[in-house]
Amino acid sequence: MPKFNNNEVNKKDKKKKKKSIGFKIFIGFLCVLLALAVVGGGYFVGLLNKMDTVDIDKDNLGIVEDEIKEYTTADKITNIALFGVDATDGEAGRSDAIMIATLDPIHNKLKLTSIMRDSYVYIDGYGQDKINHAYAYGGPELSIKTINENFGLNIQDFVTVNFSSLPKIINILGGVDIEITNEELEYINSYIDDINNKDGTNSAHIYSSGVQHLDGTQALAYSRIRYTSGGDYERTQRQRTVLDALFNKLTSTSVSSYNSLLNEVLPYVQTNLNAADILSLGTKVLSIGNNLEQDRFPRDGYGEGAMINGVYYLTFDLETAKQQMRDYIFNDIKQ
Template sequence: MKEDKKIKKLPKWIKIVLGIFLAIILAIAALSTYGYYTVNNIVNKAEKIELKEEELGVVDEEELKQYDDYTEIVNIALFGIDSTDSTSGRSDSIIVATLDSIHNKLKLTSFMRDSYVNISSYGYDKLNHAYAYGGANLAINTLNTNFGLNITDFVAVDFASLPKIIDSFGGIDLTIREDEIQYINQYISNINSIDGTNSPLITTPGVHHVDGAQALAYSRIRYTSGGDFERTERQRAVLTALFNKALNVPATEYLDVISNLVQYVTTNLDTNEILKLATKIGSMGLNGVTVEQQRFPIDGYCEGAMIDGVYYLTFDATATRTQVMNYIFNDQLPQ
C-alpha cells in the first residue's frame, strides 16, 4: 500500500534517538578525572525514571547460558520518542546498543517500528506502540520477551533535541543520494518553518557536512524505494556519525559538551552505573572499537500485511528471536 507523501505542516514527526547516550558515556569516561561530584552534578541534569525490574521480562538465564560469554555483553535500549518530554508517545526509533567487549564492538541494532509483536496485557500490535502504552518499562519488556534479550537500562530522547545535539558537535558528515534530495529538502523546509531556523537545502548528491536540522530531515526520509527499511539505515548512519564525532571531541571541551547534552536525556541510569559503563568502554580501547549495524527482522523472514485495515510488518517470530540472540550474544551474523 502506498503511503501519503504529503508533508503536513505541524505533525508529530518520526524521531530518532541519537548518539547522545554514547557521547555522554565517552565524555564521562574522560570526566572521571575531575572527580565523582563533578560527574554527579552533570549526570543529575538528566531526567530520571525508575524501572521496575520485575516487569522488564528479561530472558531466563538458563536460555542465555548457551552463550559462554553472555555476562560480558551489555545491552541498552535507545528510544526516539514522538513527544517533547521523552516519557510518552510512540518510540518511532528503536535501537539496542550492545557493548560487546569480547569482540570489541559497539553494535547498533534497529528494530522495525511496525513489527507485529505481542505486547504484554495489550496483545499483538506494532512494536513502537509499547512505549505509548506503558513507557520504558513496557517497551523494554516487549523487546526482551519477543527477541530474547536481557535489557534493563534505557535512554530516551525526544525529537526536539536532535538539532541541538547535532549542532553541539558542530554538525556531522552524511552521504546524500540523488533520490533522497527531494525528500530531505521537503523536511528541511518544514523544520525551518516550525523552528524558525534557516538551514540550507541540499542541491547536489554526495558527502555533505550537515547541521542539526538537516540531520533530522535526513533521518525522517522514508519514501525512497527502500521505504522504512532504508529509514532505519539512515538512523543508524546518523548515530554512527555522531559516535565518531564524539570520539574526537577535544578533552578541554568535554565538560561543556556533556553538560549541554545531558539535559536532553531521559534514563534510568545513575552516576555510578554510567561510570561503570564508561569504564567498560574505556577498557575496550575507544579508537579500536568497531561500530557495527544490523536490522531486525531481516529480509526473507518478514513481509508487510494488512490486519483489520492496519499495516503491520509480520515476521517469523521463532527464527527472528534466534537470529537476534545469536547476533547480540554470539556475534553471529543472521543468515
C-alpha cells in the first residue's frame, strides 16, 4: 500500500483543531502502577477511591480464543487498553489517543503500541468508521471490543485519562527536556497561547530551537503541533518523545513525590481495575524496570489517507497490520 499522504493530513488537520494527546494515558497509568505498588496499605485504598472505577462486560470484548491460542506467550503477557479523551463532564468523548500497554515478562519489556486514531475499521453496530469513534459510541467496552475484533487481541482491561491531567503531572515532576526543531518552533507558541487562554496559565514562549526545558503547558503545546511536514505521524512521534522523557522522570522520582502526583492525576483516571489488580500489575512493572519500547500501527508505509463519502480516513490492509501487531506484542518481533 502506498505511503501515507502527509500533505493531505496537514490540510485536514488545519480544518480540525482537535485537542489530541497521546502520551498522557500511559503516564496516568504508570503513575498509578508505580506509586500504588509502593505505598500499599490503607493509604493505597484511600488513593484508589479518587479514581472512577467502572465495570465492563468481559464476555462482550470480542476476544477470539482460538486465534489467541496460536500464541503460546499470550497467557503470560498482559495487555491493557489506554485511552486519552478530550471530554467535558457528562460526555464520553472520542478516544483521540489509543494505545495498548503490554507487560511482557518473557522478553522483560514494557511495550506501548499506538493505534492511529483515524484508522478505518469495523465497529460493531456502526459499520466501518474511525477507530476513535468507538469510544464515543460505546465507551471503553466498545473500544476494547473494536481493537480486539480488528487486530485479534485479548485485551480485557483499560485505563482512560482525561487530557486535563497532563500539564499538572509534568509540573509536579519539574518539567521535561525536549529538543525543539526549527519547524516546530514556528508553531509551538501559538499553541502555548491557546492553552494559556483556556487554562488561565501564563507559560512563556519558546524562542529558540534545540533542547528546551518545558513546563506542563509548553509540553502539551508541543504534543499538539500538527502542521509540520510529517503530519499526524510526526505528531505521534512527539507524543512518544514526551512519553520517554516523562517515563525517565517517573522512574527516578522519589517516593515522597508520589502523594502530590497521585492526588492530581487520579481524579482524571477511569478504569475497571480494582486495588488487587493494580497492586499485582504494579509489582510486574517494577520487576521489568524501565525497559520501555514503542511501536505504532499501521506502520509507516502501510497506510494512506482516503476521502470516503466526504470524510477523511486512514486506510490500510487490516490483515497485514493485524499480523504485525500480534507478532510485536506476543512474539517481540519488530520489523
